[in-house]
Amino acid sequence: MATVKWWQSGLVGIGAGLPMVWAVWAFTADVSAVDGLGVILVFFWYGPMIVAFLAVAGWIAVLAVVGNGKARWRYWWWVVATPLALWGVLLIGALTSGPTGSAPEQRLGWSLVVVVIYGAVGAGFAQRAPRVVRLLASMIVVAAAPLMIVYDDASQYRWRKATFASAPQVLPVIPGYAVVAARGDGQALEVTMRGPTDLRVSVLRCRDCSVRQEYAVNGMTVVDGSFELWVPAVDNPAGHWVALDGIHVRPASIDELASLPLAVSRSAD
Known part of the structure; x- marks a missing residue:
């Protein structure tokens, strides 16, 4: 078998990484589903099957190419x-x-990240690859994932602002309670408030906007003429929370909403 040049080995690496790219593309959205349970499903159920398949396929491919040439392994x-x-x-x-x-x-x-790591590994382990190629390949392998993590961290505020774009840009005002966290959830705004008890307030643009208050067990619905608020008490025995008068909303900018800590998603309940 003719010697494979380092750049050819790098291209082989990129080709070998395409199935992993497909897996990343297919399961990225699932990883963040249900507040972290997606990580368990993807990495500890689908992940081992994908890794095993790619490893076996790689072993078969290499065996077919190099035959019994142990030195080439x-x-x-x-x-x-x-x-x-x-x-x-x-x-x-x-x-x-x-x-x-x-x-x-x-x-x-x-x-x-997957493509550059596969390509760099392929080039770095090529037969007779120049020392500078091996050095650059090592640097790429080491730096690729941390750079993506840094990008993720740097994008958090921008991504947070995007989640509030379609949600009501207001904050609830409840006497005796302070806003401590918020989450944009499609057309809804989820707000955690702290006071005599914890409240998790959902704010929606109302359909029937007639001003009213409707009481339910351990919670209430308030419509102030523009927005509808569902105000349940959290971790409080039913009937032990006394709803207060004067509940309304005030305008809030996207910057103000995005600067708040992230509220717990209702899907996690």
């Missing part, structure tokens, strides 16, 4: 080992990302 073992290593890299990325994200940007970013 030293240049191709990475085809089998890289999927397992990337499983760990992507898991760390998923655990360190957030709490807010943009699925398109994360898909693209982590796909690029």
Whole structure:
């Protein structure tokens, strides 16, 4: 078999990484589902199956190319080992990302991480690769994932602002309570308030905007003429929370909303 040049080995690496890119593209949105349970489903259910398939496929491909030439395995073992290593890299990325994200940007970013790592590993382990190529390949492998994590951290405020774009840009005002966290959830605004008890307030643009208060067990609905608020008490025995008068909303900018800590999603209840 003719000697494979380092750039050819890099292209082989990129080709070998395409199935992993597909997996990243397919499961990125699922990773953040249900406030973290998606990480368990993707990485500890689908992940091992994908890694095992890619490792076996890589072993078969290398065996078909190099035959019984044991000396050549030293240049191709990475085809089998890289999927397992990337499983760990992507898991760390998923655990360190957030709490807010943009699925398109994360898909693209982590796909690029996979592509450049596969390509760099392929080039670095090529037979007779120049020392400078091996050095650059090592730097790329080490830096790719941390750079994506830094990008994720730097984008949090921008992504948070985007989540509030379609939600009501207001904050509830309840005598004796202070806003401590907020979350944009589609057309709804979720706000956590702290006072004599904790409140988790949902704010929606009302359909029937006649001013009223409707009481329910351990909560109430308030319509102030523009917005509808559902105000339940959290971790409070039913009937022990006395709703106060004067509940309304005030305008709030997207910057103010995005600067608040992230409220717990109702889907986590």
